[in-house]
Amino acid sequence: MFRNTMPRYEVLSEDAMATLDGGWRRLMSEVGVEFMDERALDLFRKAGQKVEGNAVFLDPDFVLEQVAKAPAEFDLQARNPDNNVHIGGDAMAFSAVYGPPFVREGDVRRDGTMDDFRNFARLAQGFSVLDSAGGVVTEPNDAPLDSRHLDMTYALQTLTDKVYMGNVVSGVNAADTIAMTEILFGSREAIEETPALISLINCNSPLRWDDRMLEAQFEYTSANQPVVLTPFIMMGAMSPVTIPAALVQQITEALSGIALSQLIRPGAPVVFGSFLTNIDMQSGSPTFGTPESGIGLLCTGQIARHFNLPFRTGGGLTSSQVPDAQAGYEALMTLMPTFLAGANWVMHSAGWLEGGLVAGFEKFVIDAQLVEMLQHEFTPMEIDEASLAFDAHQEVGHGGHFLGAMHTMERFRTCFYRPFLNSSDNYERWMRNGAKDTATRAGEIYKKRLEEYEAPPIDDAIREELEAYVTRRRAELGD
Amino acid sequence: MFRNTMPRYEVLSEDAMATLDGGWRRLMSEVGVEFMDERALDLFRKAGQKVEGNAVFLDPDFVLEQVAKAPAEFDLQARNPDNNVHIGGDAMAFSAVYGPPFVREGDVRRDGTMDDFRNFARLAQGFSVLDSAGGVVTEPNDAPLDSRHLDMTYALQTLTDKVYMGNVVSGVNAADTIAMTEILFGSREAIEETPALISLINCNSPLRWDDRMLEAQFEYTSANQPVVLTPFIMMGAMSPVTIPAALVQQITEALSGIALSQLIRPGAPVVFGSFLTNIDMQSGSPTFGTPESGIGLLCTGQIARHFNLPFRTGGGLTSSQVPDAQAGYEALMTLMPTFLAGANWVMHSAGWLEGGLVAGFEKFVIDAQLVEMLQHEFTPMEIDEASLAFDAHQEVGHGGHFLGAMHTMERFRTCFYRPFLNSSDNYERWMRNGAKDTATRAGEIYKKRLEEYEAPPIDDAIREELEAYVTRRRAELGD
Numbered sequence: 001m002f003r004n005t006m007p008r009y010e011v012l013s014e015d016a017m018a019t020l021d022g023g024w025r026r027l028m029s030e031v032g033v034e035f036m037d038e039r040a041l042d043l044f045r046k047a048g049q050k051v052e053g054n055a056v057f058l059d060p061d062f063v064l065e066q067v068a069k070a071p072a073e074f075d076l077q078a079r080n081p082d083n084n085v086h087i088g089g090d091a092m093a094f095s096a097v098y099g100p101p102f103v104r105e106g107d108v109r110r111d112g113t114m115d116d117f118r119n120f121a122r123l124a125q126g127f128s129v130l131d132s133a134g135g136v137v138t139e140p141n142d143a144p145l146d147s148r149h150l151d152m153t154y155a156l157q158t159l160t161d162k163v164y165m166g167n168v169v170s171g172v173n174a175a176d177t178i179a180m181t182e183i184l185f186g187s188r189e190a191i192e193e194t195p196a197l198i199s200l201i202n203c204n205s206p207l208r209w210d211d212r213m214l215e216a217q218f219e220y221t222s223a224n225q226p227v228v229l230t231p232f233i234m235m236g237a238m239s240p241v242t243i244p245a246a247l248v249q250q251i252t253e254a255l256s257g258i259a260l261s262q263l264i265r266p267g268a269p270v271v272f273g274s275f276l277t278n279i280d281m282q283s284g285s286p287t288f289g290t291p292e293s294g295i296g297l298l299c300t301g302q303i304a305r306h307f308n309l310p311f312r313t314g315g316g317l318t319s320s321q322v323p324d325a326q327a328g329y330e331a332l333m334t335l336m337p338t339f340l341a342g343a344n345w346v347m348h349s350a351g352w353l354e355g356g357l358v359a360g361f362e363k364f365v366i367d368a369q370l371v372e373m374l375q376h377e378f379t380p381m382e383i384d385e386a387s388l389a390f391d392a393h394q395e396v397g398h399g400g401h402f403l404g405a406m407h408t409m410e411r412f413r414t415c416f417y418r419p420f421l422n423s424s425d426n427y428e429r430w431m432r433n434g435a436k437d438t439a440t441r442a443g444e445i446y447k448k449r450l451e452e453y454e455a456p457p458i459d460d461a462i463r464e465e466l467e468a469y470v471t472r473r474r475a476e477l478g479d
Numbered sequence: 480m481f482r483n484t485m486p487r488y489e490v491l492s493e494d495a496m497a498t499l500d501g502g503w504r505r506l507m508s509e510v511g512v513e514f515m516d517e518r519a520l521d522l523f524r525k526a527g528q529k530v531e532g533n534a535v536f537l538d539p540d541f542v543l544e545q546v547a548k549a550p551a552e553f554d555l556q557a558r559n560p561d562n563n564v565h566i567g568g569d570a571m572a573f574s575a576v577y578g579p580p581f582v583r584e585g586d587v588r589r590d591g592t593m594d595d596f597r598n599f600a601r602l603a604q605g606f607s608v609l610d611s612a613g614g615v616v617t618e619p620n621d622a623p624l625d626s627r628h629l630d631m632t633y634a635l636q637t638l639t640d641k642v643y644m645g646n647v648v649s650g651v652n653a654a655d656t657i658a659m660t661e662i663l664f665g666s667r668e669a670i671e672e673t674p675a676l677i678s679l680i681n682c683n684s685p686l687r688w689d690d691r692m693l694e695a696q697f698e699y700t701s702a703n704q705p706v707v708l709t710p711f712i713m714m715g716a717m718s719p720v721t722i723p724a725a726l727v728q729q730i731t732e733a734l735s736g737i738a739l740s741q742l743i744r745p746g747a748p749v750v751f752g753s754f755l756t757n758i759d760m761q762s763g764s765p766t767f768g769t770p771e772s773g774i775g776l777l778c779t780g781q782i783a784r785h786f787n788l789p790f791r792t793g794g795g796l797t798s799s800q801v802p803d804a805q806a807g808y809e810a811l812m813t814l815m816p817t818f819l820a821g822a823n824w825v826m827h828s829a830g831w832l833e834g835g836l837v838a839g840f841e842k843f844v845i846d847a848q849l850v851e852m853l854q855h856e857f858t859p860m861e862i863d864e865a866s867l868a869f870d871a872h873q874e875v876g877h878g879g880h881f882l883g884a885m886h887t888m889e890r891f892r893t894c895f896y897r898p899f900l901n902s903s904d905n906y907e908r909w910m911r912n913g914a915k916d917t918a919t920r921a922g923e924i925y926k927k928r929l930e931e932y933e934a935p936p937i938d939d940a941i942r943e944e945l946e947a948y949v950t951r952r953r954a955e956l957g958d
Contacts, residue, residue, distance in 0.1 A: 009488050009819070016862040023867040031869075034877040055877065109906070208878035237880050240868035241887050241894035243860050248867050281891040284882070285903040291856035291896050319903035324916040325845050326901050328807030333852065336815045340488070354906060366804050373812065377770035381722050383495040388502040388727050389719035390510075398513040398534065399687035401716050403763070408720050412760040415720035417770050422805050424764040424798035427588070427833060438804040 001131055003090045006378045009340035010302045011295065016244075017306060023248035024255070025060040032057040033207045033256040037214035043263040054208075058256060064307075066259035072308045074226065074269040077194045079184055080161035080456060085131050087198075087226065087271065087344050088310035094371055095134035095165065096124045097315075097351035098200065100359040103138050104322070106443055112138030112359060114148075118155050120351065120359060122453040123446060125160040127368040129375060130350060135165030135200065137351070138359040144479035149173040150470045153180050157466060161456035166199035166225065171215030174199070176473055178223050183465050188223070195269060197225040198345070202275075203253045205231050205238040209260075217257070221264045228312045228345060229257035230273025234286050235296075237279050243292055247299055250274055255307070271345050274300040274313040286355050288317035289330025294337045301341030314338025315348030316367035319355050323362040323439040327353065328370075331363075335370050339378045365442035365449075369421040376417040421445060480610055482569045485857045488819035489781045490774065495723075496785060502727035503734070504539040511536040512686045512735040516693035522742040533687075537735060543786075545738035551787045553705065553748040556673045558663055559640035559935060564610050566677075566705065566750065566823050567789035573850055574613035574644065575603045576794075576830035577679065579838040582617050583801070585922055591617030591838060593627075597634050599830065599838060601932040602925060604639040606847040608854060609829060614644030614679065616830065617838040623958035628652040629949045632659050636945060640935035645678035645704065650694030653678070655952055657702050662944050667702070674748055676704040677824070681754070682732045684710050684717040688739075696736070700743040707791045707824060708736035709752025713765050714775075716758050722771055726778055729753055734786070750824050753779040753792040765834050767796035768809025773816045780820030793817025794827030795846035798834050802841040802918040806832065807849075810842075814849050818857045844921035844928075848900040855896040900924060 012020070034054040035041055041051050050057040073088025085093045097120075103112045117140045124133030133156055143151050149167035156164035157180065166181075167173040177197060185191050201217045204210045209217075220227050231253035233239045239246040258270045277293040279286050287293075297313050304311030315338065316331035331352070338346055350367035353360035381387075392407035402408050408415075421442060423430060430436075436444075491499070511534040514520055520530050529536040552567025564572045582591045596619045603612030612635055622630050628646035635643035636659065645660075646652040660676050661667050670676070680696045683689045688696075699706050710732035712718045718725040737749045756772040758765050766772075776792050783790030794817065795810035810831070817825055829846035832839035860866075871886035881887050887894075900920060902909060909915075915923075 006490060007488070009486070011485060011859070012862075019862050019864070019867070023869070026869060027872060031872050031876070204878050206872065206875060206877065206879065206881075236887060236891070236895070237882055240871040240881055240884070241890050242866045242868055244862045244866040245868035245871065245886075249872070278895045280897065280903050281895060282897070283903065285905060287895075287898075287901070287903045289901075290898075291852050294856045295860060319901065320917065321902065321904075321906060321909050321914075322916050323804050324918065325802050325804060325807035325921075326917040328804035329811045329845075329849060330901065332808045332811045332815070333856075336811070340819075355903065357906070366808070370808060373770050377773045377812075380490070381774060383491075383498050383723045385498070387721045387723040388498070389721055389724035390502070390505060392719040392724065393506060393510050393685065393728070396685060397510075398685065399683050400685065402685075402719055403716055405719070407724075408715060411720050412715070416715070416757045416760060416766075418759065418761070419766075419769075422766070422768075422798065422809065423800065424759050424762065424766045424834070425800075426764060427800060427836070430800050435800070437801050438799065438806075442804075 001085055002092050002375050004092050004339060004342045004378050005090055005380055008301060008342050009298060011298050012302050020244065020248055020251065024251040027248055027252045028058045028060050028063060028256065031207065033252065035209045035214060036211040039218060040214055040260055043260065047263060058259065063255050063259045066262040067255055067307055069262045069266045070258055070270045070309060071267065073310060075194055076163050076198055076226065077196045078161060078163045083162040085163050090342060091344060092342065092346060093131040093344065094129060094346045094349035095132035096120060096130060096137045097348045097359050098134045099136050100357055101139040101141065102358040104353055104358045105361040109358060111141040113142045114140035114151055117152060118159055119450055120364065121155050121159040123364055123449055125162065125456065126449045126453055129368055129371045132163045133160050134347060135167065146477040147474040147479040150176060150473055153177050154466055154470050157184050158458055158463065159455060163198065166197040166220060168199050168201060168213060168216040170212050171219050174216040174219035178219060180466060180469055183469060184462060192224045195225045199225065199227050200230060201227045201257065202230050202232045203257065205233050205253060206249055207253060209257060217261065218264060221261045221268045224265060224268055226269035226271060227261060228271040228273040229254050230275050230312065233276045235278040235292065236281055243296055246276060246296060247303065250276060251303060272304040272307065272309040272311040274311065276300065288319050288355060289333035294333055297334065297337040298341050301343060310344040312343065312345040312347060314343045314346045316350060316352050316370060317348060318352065321354050323353065323360055323366055323442065327363060328366060331367055332370055335374060339374045361446045362439045362442035365421060365445045366438065369419055373417065373419060480564055481571050481854050483571050483818060483821045483857050484569055484859055487780060487821050488777060490777050491781050499723065499727055499730065503730040506727055506731045507537045507539050507542060507735065510686065512731065514688045514693060515690040518697060519693055519739055522739065526742055537738065542734050542738045545741040546734055546786055548741045548745045549737055549749045549788060550746065552789060554673055555642050555677055555705065556675045557640060557642045562641045564642050569821060570823060571821065571825060572610040572823065573608060573825045573828035574611035575599060575609060575616045576827045576838050577613045578615050579836055580618040580620065581837045583832055583837045584840040588837060590620040592621045593619035593630055596631060597638055598929055599843065600634050600638040602843055602928055604641065604935065605928045605932055608847055608850045611642045612639050613826060614646065625956040626953040626958040629655060629952055632656050633945055633949050636663050637937055637942065638934060642677065645676040645699055647678050647680060647692060647695040649691050650698050653695040653698035657698060659945060659948055662948060663941060671703045674704045678704065678706050680706045680708050680736065682710045682736065684712050684732060685728055686732060688736060696740065697743060700740045700747045703744060703747055705748035705750060706740060707750040707752040708733050709754050709791065712755045714757040714771065715760055722775055725755060725775060726782065729755060730782060751783040751786065751788040751790040753790065755779065767798050767834060768812035773812055776813065776816040777820050780822060789823040791822065791824040791826060793822045793825045795829060795831050795849060796827060797831065800833050802832065802839055802845055802921065806842060807845060810846055811849055814853060818853045840925045841918045841921035844900060844924045845917065848898055852896065852898060
C-alpha cells in the first residue's frame with residue numbers, strides 16, 4: 001500500500017488551533033451532542049456525563065481521556081494478505097465511491113443494479129491503486145431491499161480479495177456483515193485479533209447521532225472492528241457558513257462519537273472522519289472541489305494529528321454531471337489536498353460523479369489515473385551524486401540532446417511515470433486514432449479491464465458457507 | 480494583484496539542497512555554458528572568466544556575486560496604474576498562454592490569426608485574475624512576418640491596459656518593442672525608472688544561449704526591462720532523465736544568464752525562469768501535468784528563494800488535444816503546485832492546449848476559472864471568536880439546519896467563492912438547460928465576454944504616435 005513520506009502541508013497556526021480548541025470545548029459542554037440510542041445515553045450517564053433528554057453535555061477533558069484510549073494506528077486484514085491495509089501514520093488507503101443510487105456509462109445515466117455493483121467491485125480489484133472497493137459502490141436497486149446487504153457483502157468478499165466496508169443501515173445488517181466476515185476469516189477471534197471490516201458511521205450533523213447508525217456502531221465497535229466517525233457537513237446547511245465554525249463542529253461531533261466508542265469497548269479502533277464541503281448559497285446545491293473544502297481538508301489533517309488519531313477525508317469529488325473538464329479538475333481539487341494532508345482512509349477515491357448521486361464507470365478510470373499520478377508525485381525522489389548525471393552532461397555537451405546518452409539508455413524504461421489514460425499523441429496521430437477524448441478512452445479502458453478480470457481464488461468450503469448464510473438469512477428476512 | 484500569504488510547500492531537505500549546490504558549481508565551472516554572442520563572451524572575458532570558443536567556464540562564486548546584484552523584487556508598471564504588477568516576494572502575477580501557432584474553438588483547430596490574437600488580448604483584459612495577456616498569445620500567421628511584432632505590441636498596448644511582454648525574435652524586434660513602450664509611457668526615462676515590459680529569454684537547453692535571444696536580452700537589460708531567463712527543459716531530451724540532474728542544469732543555465740544580465744547592467748531586474756517537464760520515453764512526445772514536473776516545480780520555488788530571486792514557473796499546462804477531463808486535471812496538476820510554490824510570474828496561466836501548440840478559447844475560460852478558485856483557496860481565512868458562530872449553534876440546535884440562521888443571513892452573499900463556470904445544477908435542471916458539458920459552457924462564456932468587451936480608454940495623441948511608429952517601421956521592414 002501507499003505510504004506518503006512527503007511533508008504535510010499545514011495551514012493552521014498555533015493561535016488558530018488554540019481558538020478552535022476553545023471552540024469545541026464550549027460547543028461540546030454547553031450545546032452538547034444528541035445520541036438517539038438509550039444504550040449510548042446510559043454509558044455516558046454512568047461515566048458521569050450530564051444527560052438531558054437525548055442531549056449529552058460532555059466534559060471536554062473526559063472526552064480527551066476517552067480519545068486517548070483509541071489507537072493512533074492499526075492494521076486491517078484482507079483475505080489476501082498482500083492486500084492488508086494499515087490505517088494511520090503515513091499510510092494512505094484508497095477505496096471507491098460509496099453510496100450512489102445511479103450509475104453513468106457513456107451517455108446513459110440510470111439506476112444502479114447488482115450487476116453494476118459487481119462490475120465496480122471487479123474494477124476495484126483490478127486497479128492496484130485502490131486498496132478497497134469500499135462498501136456501497138453503487139446502490140443495487142434491483143436487489144431485494146431487506147437482504148441486499150448480504151448480496152453486496154458476498155460480492156465484495158468473493159469478487160475482490162481486498163478489505164471491504166461494513167453495512168450500516170441497521171444493527172441487524174451490521175451483525176450479518178460481521179457474521180459473514182467471521183466465516184471468511186475463520187472465527188470471531190480472528191477478526192477481533194486483527195480487524196477485517198471498516199465501517200462508515202455518519203453523524204446527522206449538526207450535533208446528532210441517529211439510532212440506526214448508533215446500532216451499527218455498537219455492533220462493530222463491540223467486535224473491535226474500526227468505525228469511521230464522520231461529521232457530514234455541507235457548510236451553510238449542516239453547519240454555519242464559516243470554515244472555523246465547521247471545523248469546531250466537526251471536532252465536537254467526531255470526538256463525541258469516538259468517546260462513545262471507547263465507552264463501548266476501550267481501545268477499539270476508530271477513524272476521525274470528515275466529509276466537509278459547502279453548498280451554493282444561491283441554489284442550495286452541494287458543491288465539491290471548492291476552495292473552502294480544500295482548506296477544510298488541509299485543516300482536518302492537522303486537527304486529527306493534534307488528537308493523535310487516524311483520519312478519513314478527501315476523494316475524487318465533483319458536482320459535474322459528466323466526466324468532463326470540471327469533473328477532472330474538481331476531483332483533483334480534492335485529491336491533491338488529500339495527499340498534502342496525508343489522509344489515512346480515503347473514500348470516494350474512484351467513480352464519484354454528480355455530487356455523489358452517480359457512480360461513473362469512466363470517472364472511475366479517470367480517478368484511478370489521478371490517484372496513481374499523485375502516488376508517484378508524493379514519493380520522495382533520491383538526490384545523490386549519481387542522480388546528478390554529470391557524465392551525461394560531459395557526453396552530450398552544449399545544445400545537444402540526451403535521448404541516446406548512456407545515462408538515458410540505462411534508465412529510460414522506468415525513469416518517468418507513464419500514465420495509462422492520458423494522451424500526449426501529436427495531433428495527426430490523435431486524429432488517426434479516432435480523435436478520442438479522455439472520457440471515450442476511459443470507457444474503452446474499463447471495458448477492457450472487465451474483460452480481463454479474473455476472480456481471485458477462494459476456498460470452496462468458505463464460499464459454500466457464505467452462500468448458505470446468505471440463503472438462510474435472505475429467507476429469514478423475508479426476501 | 481494576488482498575494483499568496485499561505486505557507487510554501489517545500490520538499491528539498493538541507494542535504495538535498497547542498498547536493499544540488501555542489502552539482503551546479505561543478506557543471507558551471509567544468510562543462511560551462513555556451514553564449515552565441517561576441518558581446519557576451521567579451522563581457523565574461525573582461526570579468527576574468529575562462530572562455531573557449533563560445534563556451535564560458537564560470538567561477539561559481541563570481542556567478543553568485545553577480546546574482547546578488549539582481550533585485551529580489553521589483554515593480555512593473557501598466558498604463559493603467561491599477562494594473563501595476565509587483566514581481567517577487569509573495570506576489571503572484573498571471574499571464575496568458577505564450578507561443579501557440581494554432582488556435583482551437585469548439586471542434587475547429589486552425590492556424591492562429593491576428594483576429595484571434597486580438598480576441599485573446601480582449602479576454603485577458605476582461606478576466607480580472609489575469610495580470611497580463613502575456614506576449615505571443617497566439618502566433619498571428621496572417622500578419623506579415625517581419626512586422627508582426629509591431630502589430631502584436633500595438634494590440635497589447637491598446638486592447639489591454641495591463642502589463643505586456645516584449646518580443647524576443649531578434650534585437651531589432653526588441654528595440655521596436657522598447658521604442659513603442661517609450662511612446663506609451665512618455666519617455667525612455669519613465670520606463671527605465673520603473674520597468675514597463677517583461678520578456679522571455681529561453682535557453683537552448685542544454686547549456687547554450689542562442690544569438691537572437693541574447694540580442695534581445697542585451698536590448699531589454701540595457702533598458703532596465705526585466706528578462707525571464709528560462710531553461711527550457713523537457714527531461715529526457717534537453718536534460719538527463721533524473722529530476723535532480725534537471726534541477727542542477729536549470730540552476731546552471733538560469734544563473735549563467737542572470738550573471739550576464741548583471742554584467743550588461745548591474746542591478747537590472749531578472750526572473751529565475753523554469754520550464755520543466757518530461758517527455759514520454761516511448762514516443763518522445765512532451766508530456767505535461769506529470770508527477771515529475773510537479774515535483775520539479777516545487778523544487779524550483781525553493782531553489783529560487785535560496786538565491787533570493789523572483790521566479791517564473793507553472794501555468795495551466797496539458798498535453799490534451801481538447802478541453803476535456805485530461806485538460807482539466809493536467810492543468811490543475813501544474814497550477815496547484817504553482818500556488819504551493821508561490822511562483823511570482825506565471826506564464827501560460829490561461830489557454831494552453833495540446834502541449835502549447837494550440838491556444839484554446841474554451842481552455843482559456845477553464846484556466847481562468849482554475850486560477851480564480853486557487854486564488855481563493857490560497858487566501859488565509861480568519862479564525863477568531865466571531866468566526867466560530869457559537870450563537871448560530873444555540874439558535875439551530877441538534878439536527879437542524881443553518882439555512883435561515885441569523886449568522887447565515889448576514890453572510891450568505893459573500894461567505895463562499897462562487898465559480899462562474901462550474902455547474903452544480905441537479906440532473907433535471909442540467910438536462911432542462913441543454914445538458915451542456917464544461918467545454919460547451921466555456922464556449923458560451925468567452926463569446927459573451929468578447930461581446931461585452933470594452934476597450935480601455937487611451938489618449939488619442941499616444942494612439943496616433945503608436946500608429947505612426949508602426950506604419951513607418953512596417954515600411955522600413957519591407958512589409
